[in-house]
Amino acid sequence: MWERAVSVRNSPVISHLYVHIPFCPKVCPYCSFYKEASDRNKTQRFLDAVLRELDVQKERHVVRPQTIFFGGGTPSALSTSQLEYLLGGLRDRLDLGALSEWTLEMNPATVSLEKAVLLRGMGVNRISMGVQSWDDGLLKVLGRVHSASQARRSYEILREAGFENVNLDLMFAVPGQTAAQWEVSLEQTIALQPEHISSYCLTYEEDTAFFARFTRGELQRDTHQEADLFEATMDRFRDAGYEQYEISNYARPGRDCVHNLAYWMGWDYLGLGPSAFSTVGLKRWENVADTVAYCGRIEGAGVAEGEVEHLTEEVRASERVAFGLRTNRGVLRTDLTPWEEEARRFEDGGLLSGDLERVYLTRRGRLMADTVAQAFV
Numbered sequence: 001m002w003e004r005a006v007s008v009r010n011s012p013v014i015s016h017l018y019v020h021i022p023f024c025p026k027v028c029p030y031c032s033f034y035k036e037a038s039d040r041n042k043t044q045r046f047l048d049a050v051l052r053e054l055d056v057q058k059e060r061h062v063v064r065p066q067t068i069f070f071g072g073g074t075p076s077a078l079s080t081s082q083l084e085y086l087l088g089g090l091r092d093r094l095d096l097g098a099l100s101e102w103t104l105e106m107n108p109a110t111v112s113l114e115k116a117v118l119l120r121g122m123g124v125n126r127i128s129m130g131v132q133s134w135d136d137g138l139l140k141v142l143g144r145v146h147s148a149s150q151a152r153r154s155y156e157i158l159r160e161a162g163f164e165n166v167n168l169d170l171m172f173a174v175p176g177q178t179a180a181q182w183e184v185s186l187e188q189t190i191a192l193q194p195e196h197i198s199s200y201c202l203t204y205e206e207d208t209a210f211f212a213r214f215t216r217g218e219l220q221r222d223t224h225q226e227a228d229l230f231e232a233t234m235d236r237f238r239d240a241g242y243e244q245y246e247i248s249n250y251a252r253p254g255r256d257c258v259h260n261l262a263y264w265m266g267w268d269y270l271g272l273g274p275s276a277f278s279t280v281g282l283k284r285w286e287n288v289a290d291t292v293a294y295c296g297r298i299e300g301a302g303v304a305e306g307e308v309e310h311l312t313e314e315v316r317a318s319e320r321v322a323f324g325l326r327t328n329r330g331v332l333r334t335d336l337t338p339w340e341e342e343a344r345r346f347e348d349g350g351l352l353s354g355d356l357e358r359v360y361l362t363r364r365g366r367l368m369a370d371t372v373a374q375a376f377v
């Protein structure tokens with residue numbers, strides 16, 4: 001007992017906890033996150049496995065979260081009583097004295113007042129809801145299970161339940177979407193005054209139905225239009241008082257998502273559930289991306305590690321630069337010392353700028369963020 005207390009005390013403290021809920025009301029044709037259609041027969045076993053995984057990880061690390069993020073998949077695909085069981089189990093096991101942000105992702109089709117009130121009462125203080133578009137035609141193209149009016153009603157329910165920190169996800173460059181339609185989506189989003197907006201350019205991810213259609217030539221990318229829509233987004237949200245604190249993320253002052261910042265700043269985090277990633281010190285692992293296999297492995301050995309990567313300090317430093325540059329905090333100029341030549345080339349080319357202390361992406365640099373980031377990894 002004494003030995004375990006010492007080893008726990010010597011382990012890194014985990015301040016950021018992710019929980020992956022792999023169920024969705026219906027699988028969207030563009031999405032490559034690990035998920036499956038909701039199956040009530042599997043769910044109780046899955047909930048118990050997550051809680052057991054937490055017990056096992058607590059024997060290895062001190063878990064004292066400042067942020068918790070329930071992502072997916074669709075955490076709100078769980079019923080109210082299943083959420084109560086899981087969140088209650090977490091609350092019983094964790095010291096939440098340092099917790100400042102607890103986010104849960106919801107799909108508009110799975111929001112109810114009863115569920116929202118329960119979540120708020122259990123300590124969740126931030127909701128991230130996938131709206132994608134306020135246009136019913138485009139929602140159909142995206143294979144979404146909800147209409148625009150249902151998303152609006154769900155947003156009102158979240159406010160009624162007392163949520164004062166709400167993110168809405170949007171997607172642009174959707175097949176068939178015009179610039180005018182995107183402008184309307186931006187206006188309608190701003191009119192609702194969410195505290196945070198994530199706005200993603202549609203990507204054709206391998207192993208999705210959209211990717212298959214893209215490779216068959218049925219769907220096409222227009223990179224000029226993507227850039228135009230991205231620029232319109234940056235301008236419109238800035239004018240409406242949102243700060244673009246990361247390439248795809250906009251927030252009212254003080255409403256940045258701290259959990260996501262932890263990833264971008266290269267801080268340690270622990271992930272529970274199938275396909276969840278964890279990075280602790282120089283070890284990174286991904287849990288198996290299969291719910292039944294995950295449950296079996298947790299019930300047996302207590303861990304469900306699939307891929308394990310042993311990192312070096314250099315790799316973690318390069319990741320901190322590549323991801324840190326995506327944020328408006330930029331990176332310390334001293335962090336760029338190993339890449340002085342690349343950094344100078346980007347500064348001369350107008351993609352990076354900065355002062356003696358810090359270096360940032362310029363507006364033009366934001367349009368080519370992936371290219372810049374690749375130079376540092």
Ligand SMILES: C[S@@+](CC[C@H](N)C(=O)[O-])C[C@H]1O[C@@H](n2cnc3c(N)ncnc32)[C@H](O)[C@@H]1O
Pocket residue numbers: 024030031032033071072073074105106107108128129130131132169170171200201202203204205
């Ligand atoms: C886990 S989902 C959010 C919660 C819930 N599952 C939903 O869809 O409403 C995360 C977000 O990633 C974005 N996303 C997923 N696949 C994407 C893709 N291929 N390209 C761009 N954004 C994508 C969507 O905006 C989505 O809302």
Ligand code: SF4
Pocket residue numbers: 023024025026027028031032033035072073074107130
């Ligand atoms: S976008 Fe959301 S609802 Fe759709 S499949 Fe992905 S995780 Fe599930």
